[in-house]
Amino acid sequence: MGELVERVDEQDRVLEVVERAEAVRRRWMHRIATTICRDPTGRILVLRRAKEHVRFPGHYDVLVGGAVGVGESYEDAAARELVEELSVGVPVRFLFRFLCRAGISPVWFGVHEALVAEPLAPDPSEIAWHAWVTEPELRKVVDRGPFVPAGRQALHRYLGCLLDGIAIRLGT
Template sequence: MDPADEVLDVVDRDDRVVGRAPRGEVYRRGLLHRCVFVLARDAEGRVFVHRRTASKLVFPSHYDMFVGGVLGAGEEYADAALREAGEELGVSGLPRPRPLFKFLYEGPGGGWWSYVHEVRCTLPVAPQASEVEWHTWLSQEELDRRVAGGEWAWVPDGLEAYRRLRAFGAGGALPGGGALPGDGARGGTQPAPGS
């Protein structure tokens, strides 16, 4: 199936489903939808970083420190996180990614509810060639240097998720506005249930 034909749930600013539409239409009309971001770490704690293929509908040829993607119509965030991590890393048998928080991303490329997860991947990876053009594992320090350095074109939603993840992990206020976990403010960060 052509990715543009995949049917997605359309949601409102409170992440409630209000309809369904093909992915191409969702992107073209800028409709809110749902995505998952999964930070994958190896046994040494390094982060999986990759460059997206030039054929991607959104942010082609950009670097990303998350694997993930859109939720299909009727799909749950947790199921999508496991599916996307397995597909993009090219592994089966991953543990279920740990949900961390979600936020409403609004920026270049549109707007979507983004649920951030983390997973430990101790298996050899074989990323999908249709999704990932290049990949490596970076230490946290090296990733922070690459993000700050500006020499790589990062996906804007991934940068926003990473900024929030670093603030969330540090237990501090979110830089540049946004909300602390759980305050429910529009565009703020909400913790995962049970966290």
């Protein structure tokens, strides 16, 4: 049996437990927990997915994340994914969620923020390259080139929240 997720409705209410592959194939809504990482100077982590990655190989992204498991919270899944993909165990702070229809199937994205001061050890099966980038640098490139569509959408929302004063920068 494959990875199990909770199929959810338009209000993010659980309908049933299904295999993630089936949810993607049938375009059933499910949950994804993601994190935008910042370093102590405020730069944002940008990564390029491994060429062998199942979804959007070789594309750039600002989100570290994955499927929310059955009975798991967005926050717990986001923290777990940081350990799995970057080998860092740091607290995450929930910012917002949104129904994302860009990409492989409609999913509810729980977007978090984390302050990462420790060295990264990315999983090479997931991440081929990474760098810390300033917000102005990132704004110049996010709408160009091969960028994961959902990551682009989440980043625009995140940056909008910062401008609106909704999200409070970590470490200040």
